[in-house]
Amino acid sequence: MEKVIDEALQGSALVLETDTRGPRKLYIESYGCQMNFSDSEIVASILAREGFDTTQELEEADLVLVNTCSIREKAETTVRKRLEKFNAVKKNKPQMKVGVLGCMAERLKSQLLEEEKIVDMVVGPDAYKDLPNLIREIDDGRQAVNVILSKEETYGDIAPVRLNSNGVTAFVSITRGCDNMCTFCVVPFTRGRERSRDPLSIVKEVSELWDNGFKEVTLLGQNVDSYLWYGGGLKKDYEKASEVQKATSVNFSGLLKMVAEAQPRMRIRFSTSNPQDMTLDVIETMASYSNICNYIHLPVQSGSDKILKRMNRLHTRAEYFELIENIRAIIPDCAISQDMIAGFPGESEQDHKDTLSLMEYVKYDFGFMFAYSERPGTMAARKLEDDIPQETKIRRLREIIELQQKHSLLRTRQHVGKTAEVLIEGTSKKSDEHWMGRNSQNTVVVFPKEDYQPGDFVNVHIQDCTSATLIGKAVGYSENN
Ligand code: SAH
Numbered sequence: 001m002e003k004v005i006d007e008a009l010q011g012s013a014l015v016l017e018t019d020t021r022g023p024r025k026l027y028i029e030s031y032g033c034q035m036n037f038s039d040s041e042i043v044a045s046i047l048a049r050e051g052f053d054t055t056q057e058l059e060e061a062d063l064v065l066v067n068t069c070s071i072r073e074k075a076e077t078t079v080r081k082r083l084e085k086f087n088a089v090k091k092n093k094p095q096m097k098v099g100v101l102g103c104m105a106e107r108l109k110s111q112l113l114e115e116e117k118i119v120d121m122v123v124g125p126d127a128y129k130d131l132p133n134l135i136r137e138i139d140d141g142r143q144a145v146n147v148i149l150s151k152e153e154t155y156g157d158i159a160p161v162r163l164n165s166n167g168v169t170a171f172v173s174i175t176r177g178c179d180n181m182c183t184f185c186v187v188p189f190t191r192g193r194e195r196s197r198d199p200l201s202i203v204k205e206v207s208e209l210w211d212n213g214f215k216e217v218t219l220l221g222q223n224v225d226s227y228l229w230y231g232g233g234l235k236k237d238y239e240k241a242s243e244v245q246k247a248t249s250v251n252f253s254g255l256l257k258m259v260a261e262a263q264p265r266m267r268i269r270f271s272t273s274n275p276q277d278m279t280l281d282v283i284e285t286m287a288s289y290s291n292i293c294n295y296i297h298l299p300v301q302s303g304s305d306k307i308l309k310r311m312n313r314l315h316t317r318a319e320y321f322e323l324i325e326n327i328r329a330i331i332p333d334c335a336i337s338q339d340m341i342a343g344f345p346g347e348s349e350q351d352h353k354d355t356l357s358l359m360e361y362v363k364y365d366f367g368f369m370f371a372y373s374e375r376p377g378t379m380a381a382r383k384l385e386d387d388i389p390q391e392t393k394i395r396r397l398r399e400i401i402e403l404q405q406k407h408s409l410l411r412t413r414q415h416v417g418k419t420a421e422v423l424i425e426g427t428s429k430k431s432d433e434h435w436m437g438r439n440s441q442n443t444v445v446v447f448p449k450e451d452y453q454p455g456d457f458v459n460v461h462i463q464d465c466t467s468a469t470l471i472g473k474a475v476g477y478s479e480n481n
């Protein structure tokens with residue numbers, strides 16, 4: 001009995017302490033894809049309602065959250081190093097709590113609590129609405145885990161708190177999860193089955209962003225072309241939907257039209273497109289709305305049919321070329337970027353050359369290139385031996401990167417001498433006297449500030465370039481301003 005009273009007293013003392021302490025401070029760090037950065041904004045919104053203010057200072061945090069990535073081994077190693085740093089801070093602040101969110105949380109589950117002693121809480125990407133309960137658990141001195149994946153959760157009803165925002169560009173998530181099952185990829189395991197968000201909630205979020213001064217949104221999904229709203233539920237259950245649901249369903253080109261028409265001056269981008277799912281309809285929609293940017297991130301991963309098949313990428317090299325041709329025909333000045341993986345199991349020298357020749361054909365504007373990293377639990381890890389020596393992977397990766405740099409320079413040079421509409425995002429990293437913005441093709445443009453301001457649409461005459469940046473001079477506001 002005495003013990004119970006004692007605990008109750010301690011409990012109330014704790015509440016009093018919380019009350020007099022004012023708002024608690026949340027420090028949140030994000031790694032990996034844009035979706036993770038977007039999810040952190042949802043988490044900050046959920047916790048704002050619980051009385052947490054965000055802070056940029058780790059040392060003053062009561063709660064430290066790290067939103068993690070599992071896509072390659074290195075991403076996980078980086079997070080584990082950060083946890084060591086948090087541990088050092090916690091030595092001076094024992095009451096500080098640490099939570100791991102995102103893909104590592106989902107992949108490793110409660111194993112993380114054993115491996116990383118500093119971690120109090122493990123929360124998977126579909127469980128963020130449970131954070132208030134989980135935080136109560138850890139406040140009471142228990143560890144807390146929720147890694148349940150959902151069939152429906154899209155966080156469509158949560159207005160994200162914009163973190164580290166430039167006030168001009170924002171991410172808006174439209175789908176969650178992925179059903180594609182590329183054999184190298186951990187995402188279907190960590191983010192679950194694919195589901196789409198209600199288009200009305202997407203349009204509402206975009207309109208609110210416009211009302212708050214934002215000028216550009218990037219619609220996010222692992223595979224945006226696969227977007228399909230039929231009233232909620234998993235993409236794979238669409239066949240079970242009623243005739244009415246099917247008749248009123250909205251696909252990705254339908255969503256693009258809705259967003260483009262709802263906010264005709266808002267710039268619209270989207271990422272990521274999967275070649276096997278991208279339809280002509282989407283390309284035509286891009287062409288018919290001037291506020292949809294002329295840029296497609298279209299990862300291919302390899303130029304070899306044999307490797308594409310082993311990766312379970314459901315298109316051939318020839319089909320990819322056909323898609324590129326269609327894009328070039330319908331949107332002649334469309335920028336295209338790639339993701340490539342060097343050294344996938346079984347990749348021969350000829351397969352690698354096929355990748356280089358595919359790149360030579362497309363001449364991508366940008367690229368994101370990686371050495372293959374085997375991920376536990378994936379089909380590739382289970383069925384294929386990681387047989388390409390590390391030196392070979394690195395050499396092939398280097399060749400891919402060098403070729404990409406050549407193509408990037410060629411592409412940026414094509415802009416020199418022309419005038420482009422640029423949306424100003426902020427001050428250039430390299431010079432306080434220059435603005436940094438992007439053209440429709442997503443290439444960075446820098447130019448002298450004069451009297452222009454972030455959020456302005458400006459016509460910039462491009463005078464010079466590097467492989468990644470266009471350098472120019474503003475010649476006036478654009479029509480869109
Ligand atoms: N559809 C997703 C892809 C996520 S992963 C999107 O929205 O971007 C991003 C990129 O990481 C992939 O396109 C692929 O090039 C790379 N990648 C994924 N798994 C990998 C692995 N096991 N090893 C190396 N690179 C990988």
Ligand code: F3S
Nearest residue numbers: 178180181182185187
């Ligand atoms: Fe991964 Fe392929 Fe989906 S790369 S996220 S399984 S499209």
